[in-house]
Amino acid sequence: MKNDLELLGRQVGWEQRSYWRNPAAAGFSFVFPILIMVIFATTNGNGKIAELGNISYTQYYIPAIVAFGIMGVTFTNLAITVTFKREAGTLKRVRGAPLPSWIYLGGLIGNSIVVGILLTALVIAFGIIAYGVSIPGNIAALVVTLAVGAACFCAMGLAVTTVVPNADAAPAIVNLVFFPLLFISGTFFPISKGSVLTKIAGVFPVRHFITGTFAAFDPHAHSSLRGGDLLVMVGWGAVAMLVANRRFRWEASTT
Amino acid sequence: MAVAVAVDGLRKSYGTVEAVKGVTFSIEEGEVFALLGPNGAGKTTIVEILEGYRKRSAGTVEVLGMDPEKSSRRLKERIGIVLQESTTEPYLTVEEVLRQRTYWYPNPSNVDDVIALVGLEEKRRARLRTLSGGQQRRLDLALGLIGNPDLIFLDEPTTGFDPSARRASWVIIRNLCSLGKTVLLTTHYMDEAQHLANRVAVISGGVFVAEGTPDSLGGRNQAAVHIRFSLPDGITVHDLPIPARPDAAAGDVVIETQEPTAALARLTGWAVERRLELPGLSVTRPTLEDVYLELAGDPTDGAAADTTKATATTKATGTTKVTDATKAAS
Numbered sequence: 001m002k003n004d005l006e007l008l009g010r011q012v013g014w015e016q017r018s019y020w021r022n023p024a025a026a027g028f029s030f031v032f033p034i035l036i037m038v039i040f041a042t043t044n045g046n047g048k049i050a051e052l053g054n055i056s057y058t059q060y061y062i063p064a065i066v067a068f069g070i071m072g073v074t075f076t077n078l079a080i081t082v083t084f085k086r087e088a089g090t091l092k093r094v095r096g097a098p099l100p101s102w103i104y105l106g107g108l109i110g111n112s113i114v115v116g117i118l119l120t121a122l123v124i125a126f127g128i129i130a131y132g133v134s135i136p137g138n139i140a141a142l143v144v145t146l147a148v149g150a151a152c153f154c155a156m157g158l159a160v161t162t163v164v165p166n167a168d169a170a171p172a173i174v175n176l177v178f179f180p181l182l183f184i185s186g187t188f189f190p191i192s193k194g195s196v197l198t199k200i201a202g203v204f205p206v207r208h209f210i211t212g213t214f215a216a217f218d219p220h221a222h223s224s225l226r227g228g229d230l231l232v233m234v235g236w237g238a239v240a241m242l243v244a245n246r247r248f249r250w251e252a253s254t255t
Numbered sequence: 256m257a258v259a260v261a262v263d264g265l266r267k268s269y270g271t272v273e274a275v276k277g278v279t280f281s282i283e284e285g286e287v288f289a290l291l292g293p294n295g296a297g298k299t300t301i302v303e304i305l306e307g308y309r310k311r312s313a314g315t316v317e318v319l320g321m322d323p324e325k326s327s328r329r330l331k332e333r334i335g336i337v338l339q340e341s342t343t344e345p346y347l348t349v350e351e352v353l354r355q356r357t358y359w360y361p362n363p364s365n366v367d368d369v370i371a372l373v374g375l376e377e378k379r380r381a382r383l384r385t386l387s388g389g390q391q392r393r394l395d396l397a398l399g400l401i402g403n404p405d406l407i408f409l410d411e412p413t414t415g416f417d418p419s420a421r422r423a424s425w426v427i428i429r430n431l432c433s434l435g436k437t438v439l440l441t442t443h444y445m446d447e448a449q450h451l452a453n454r455v456a457v458i459s460g461g462v463f464v465a466e467g468t469p470d471s472l473g474g475r476n477q478a479a480v481h482i483r484f485s486l487p488d489g490i491t492v493h494d495l496p497i498p499a500r501p502d503a504a505a506g507d508v509v510i511e512t513q514e515p516t517a518a519l520a521r522l523t524g525w526a527v528e529r530r531l532e533l534p535g536l537s538v539t540r541p542t543l544e545d546v547y548l549e550l551a552g553d554p555t556d557g558a559a560a561d562t563t564k565a566t567a568t569t570k571a572t573g574t575t576k577v578t579d580a581t582k583a584a585s
Contacts, residue, residue, distance in 0.1 A: 007358060007359070010355070010358055014344070014347065014351070014355050017346075017347065017351070018344050018346045018347055019346075021346035021347075021382070022345075022346050088342040089338060089340055089342055090342055090343055090344070092308070092338065093336070093338060093343065093398070095308070096306055096307070096308065096331065096334075096336040096338070097331060097336075097356065097359050097402070098328045098329075098331035098332040098359055098360060098402070099359040100328065251308075
C-alpha cells in the first residue's frame with residue numbers, strides 16, 4: 001500500500017509536468033478563470049450588491065470565481081482529458097500495464113486538485129490584495145466546502161465521459177452542460193433568490209457550490225458552513241460515482 | 256521447454272457474429288509465433304483475449320500459467336503489449352514516458368538500453384507529439400519492452416512502414432528473440448512472418464487453416480519446385496528434353512518437378528550442347544505468399560458452413576506440423 005501511494009504521488013507528478021506543457025489545457029482551465037476575474041472585477045469594480053446586504057461586488061465575486069475555477073479544473077478538465085485519452089488509446093494501453101487503474105485515474109484527479117489549490121490560492125490572494133476582499137472568517141469551513149465541491153465535480157467529470165461519444169464531441173458536450181448552469185447559478189452575477197432560474201439552478205450542484213463557497217466570505221452569514229449545499233453536492237457526487245463506476249469505458253467505441 | 260501460451264478450443268462471439276471459431280495452439284517459451292491472416296480474420300481478437308482486454312466466449316486460455324481474464328497485476332507485470340494504435344502522453348519526452356513506466360513494473364529494463372534497442376537515441380528528449388509515425392511505432396515497441404517482459408505481444412508492428420523502416424524493425428524484433436523472449440506476432444505480411452517467426456499459423460474466417468514452420472507451411476517443403484525460363488528463339492516447348500508448360504501470364508515456360516537437381520542437369524546439359532542460353536532461368540519453391548493466398552484467399556467457405564469439420568482438419572494438420580516444428584527447433 002505504501003508503494004501504491006508512492007506510485008500515486010509519482011503519477012500526479014507526471015501529470016503535472018504534462019499539464020503545464022500543454023498550453024491549451026493550462027490556458028483554458030487555469031488562465032481563463034483569472035482572466036474572467038480581472039475583466040469582471042474591473043468592469044464592476046465599485047459596485048455594491050443590495051440584495052446581499054450591500055457588500056461589495058468583489059466580496060461576492062471572488063468566491064464565485066474560486067468555485068468556477070475548481071469546477072473548471074475538475075469537471076471540465078477531467079471530462080475532456082479523460083475522453084481524449086480514451087479515444088487516443090492511452091487508457092487502453094494503461095489498462096494493459098500493471099499500474100492499477102485507480103492509481104492512473106488518481107494521478108489525473110490529483111493533478112486537477114493540485115491545479116485547483118494553486119488557482120484558489122491565487123484568486124483569493126488577488127482578491128485580498130487587488131480588490132480588498134475581506135479574508136473569510138472560518139478557513140476550515142471554506143476548506144471543507146471546497147473539498148466537497150472538488151470531489152463532487154471530479155466524480156461528475158468522470159461520469160460525463162460515459163455519455164461523450166468521441167473526442168471531438170467532448171468540449172462541446174461538456175461546455176453545453178456547464179456554461180448554462182454557470183450562468184443561471186449566479187457565477188458571474190448574483191441572481192435573485194426567488195426567481196425561476198434560481199429554482200432550476202437549485203436542482204444542480206453548481207449553484208450550491210457557489211453559495212456554499214460564498215458563505216465563507218459572507219460577512220452577514222449566520223454560518224460559514226451550509227449543510228444543505230454540501231448535502232446536494234454529496235448526493236450528486238455519489239450518483240456520479242455510481243454512474244462512472246458502472247459505465248466507465250477504457251477504450252474508444254469501435255462503431 | 257515450458258509452455259508460455261496454451262489455448263484450447265477458443266471461441267469468441269460478438270452478438271451473433273462468431274469472430275473466432277474454435278482455435279487451439281500453444282507457444283513455447285522463447286518461440287516467435289506469428290498469426291498470419293487478412294484483416295478481419297480474427298487475429299486481433301485472439302491477441303486481445305490473451306492480453307486480457309476481451310473475455311472469451313468458450314475455451315480455455317493460459318498465459319504464463321495464468322488466466323488473462325482475471326486481469327491480474329502479476330500477469331501484467333510479465334507481459335509487454337504493443338498495440339496496433341494508441342498514443343501516450345503527447346507532452347512528455349521519450350525518456351520521461353519510459354522512466355515513468357519503470358515505476359510500474361517490479362523488474363524493469365534499463366531506460367537507456369531500451370532507447371538504444373529501438374534506435375531512438377536522438378529523440379530521447381523529444382516530446383512525443385513531435386515524433387514521426389515510424390518513431391512513434393518504435394516508441395510503442397520500447398513501451399512494450401520497458402517492463403522487461405517474458406512474453407511480448409506485437410500486433411501488426413510494421414503496418415504502414417516503408418520498406419527500410421520495416422527492415423530496421425525486424426532487426427529489433429530479432430534482437431528480442433535472441434534475448435530469449437517469447438513473442439506472439441500478428442501480421443498480414445508473409446515476408447514478415449517468414450523472417451521473424453519460428454512457427455506460423457494462418458488464420459482465416461476465425462479458424463486456423465494451416466500451422467507450421469514458415470518453410471513447411473502448407474506442405475511448401477514438399478511442393479513441386481518451379482523451373483522457369485523464356486524459350487530461346489526457334490525453340491518450342493516440344494523441343495525441350497523434359498515436359499514443360501507455357502505460362503501465358505508470365506510469358507515464359509515452367510517445369511514442375513520434385514527432383515529439381517536432376518531436371519536442371521538435363522535441361523542445362525541439353526541447352527549447353529546446343530549453345531543455347533535460357534533467358535530468365537530461375538528455380539523457385541512456392542513462396543509463403545503463394546501458400547498464404549491459397550489458404551487465406553478464400554475465407555473458408557466450407558468452414559463457415561461446417562465449422563466442426565474445419566476445426567477438426569485444422570487440428571489434424573496442426574498436430575503434424577507442430578511435430579515438424581519441434582524437430583526443426585531441436
